[in-house]
Amino acid sequence: MDGPAEARGATGFDKLQPVDWEALKAAAVAAMEHAYVPYSKFPVGAAALTGDGRLVSGCNVENASYGLTLCAECALVGNLHMTGGGLLRAFYCVDGGGNVLMPCGRCRQLLYEFRAPDMELMTTQGIKTMDQVLPDAFGPQHLEETA
Ligand SMILES: O=c1ccn([C@H]2C[C@H](O)[C@@H](CO)O2)c(=O)[nH]1
Ligand SMILES: [Zn+2]
Numbered sequence: 201m202d203g204p205a206e207a208r209g210a211t212g213f214d215k216l217q218p219v220d221w222e223a224l225k226a227a228a229v230a231a232m233e234h235a236y237v238p239y240s241k242f243p244v245g246a247a248a249l250t251g252d253g254r255l256v257s258g259c260n261v262e263n264a265s266y267g268l269t270l271c272a273e274c275a276l277v278g279n280l281h282m283t284g285g286g287l288l289r290a291f292y293c294v295d296g297g298g299n300v301l302m303p304c305g306r307c308r309q310l311l312y313e314f315r316a317p318d319m320e321l322m323t324t325q326g327i328k329t330m331d332q333v334l335p336d337a338f339g340p341q342h343l344e345e346t347a
Pocket of ligand 1: 237240242243244259260261262269270271272273302303304307
């Protein structure tokens, strides 16, 4: 039915509305408090602002089969779709102490799929763009090259 997320565009995208990074952090911390981490004891919370101004979030959910663990970003992407889809404009991830946490490599790819143009991420070195944290990313365009 639908093509890749980026092709659908960010409906209602409003760049005039400044990103409230403190609100994003608070949402990430609130999500982190729901983490299921009996194995690593390393809770993670992620929150993002969508192009149309919604806050979406997620926490990590571990499994006795360790490798099946879901990162917080996985839950966030599920939440994005459950609450109306769209694209991500700004992203914030925290550890159990509320410190900024860099998304793992797999999650950077996951987020890339749903990035709004010029999506920003809070990093340990301040605000960065998706392109800075995942340069030369693999994306839908590569699928078309060999078709
Ligand atoms: O980007 C990341 C990196 C790690 N984790 C989780 C997975 C695991 O439950 C715990 C320790 O790796 O942190 C996330 O949720 N997101
Ligand atoms: Zn991850």
